[in-house]
Amino acid sequence: MATKVRRDVCPVRDRAEYKAALMDALATGVDSLVAEDAPGLGDDPRAVAARMIAAVPRAHVYDDLVGPFYGTDAVRRMLGGVSRQAVHDRASRRTLLQVRTSDGVSLYPAFQFEGDGVSPRVRRVLSAFRDVPVDGWAVATWFSVPAVDLDGLTPRDWLGDLHRDDAMVLALAQRAAIRWAAP
Structure with a gap:
């Protein structure tokens, strides 16, 4: 699988340089965890690495x-x-956006997360789709397509800018939900 190095978030020039920078950062973090005697370090190192x-x-x-x-x-x-089960319950209540691959694997678009949970702004907009009979792909795509009413931004980009009012995106979501629920 090809590795893309995102220059907008990481100033390295190539894969080897990126890997070296990543290994250095991980070594520093692991040194800190070992010094703190952090919980979970008693596990098999391969299991800890797999979780990371x-x-x-x-x-x-x-x-x-x-x-x-x-x-x-x-x-x-x-x-x-x-x-x-808790993850599944949140997805079924549409407080967490889940998509499923053709082979049944559940995936969760990263744009919805903020800190250690789902962004409250995204969660509010997701609520508009709670009772709409469409799959997560439709909702995820809706979040990712530019909208004229949002000055050409996508709903997810609009919500990512905390200086913008999320009411406009919520109104657009409610209109989309009504269209999708119509027979």
């Missing part, structure tokens, strides 16, 4: 439009170690 790697969003065919995505295990950890 699972927290990084993965590449997907929809990355350019909707992604990147987190897997269920990464979302469980971000939400404070909740169960798989």
Whole structure:
């Protein structure tokens, strides 16, 4: 799988330089964890590394439009170690946006997360789609397509700017939900 180095968030020039910078940063972080005798370090080092790697969003065919995505295990950890069932319940109540791949894998668009949970602004907008019979892909795509009413921004970009009022996006979501629910 090709590795894309995002120059907008990381000033390195190539994969080797990126890997070296990443390994240095990880070594510093691990040194700090070992010095603190952090919980979880008693686990098998391969298991700890696997959990760390699972927290990084993965590449997907929809990355350019909707992604990147987190897997269920990464979302469980971000939400404070909740169960798989709790993640599923949040997705079914549409307080968490979930999409499913054709082979049944649940993915969660990274744009909805802020800190250790779902952005309250995104969660408010998701509520407009709660009772609409469309899949997560439709909702995720709606968040990712530029809107004339949002000055050409996508709903997700509009919500990401805390200086912008989320009422406009909520109104657009409610209109889309009405259209999608119509027979």
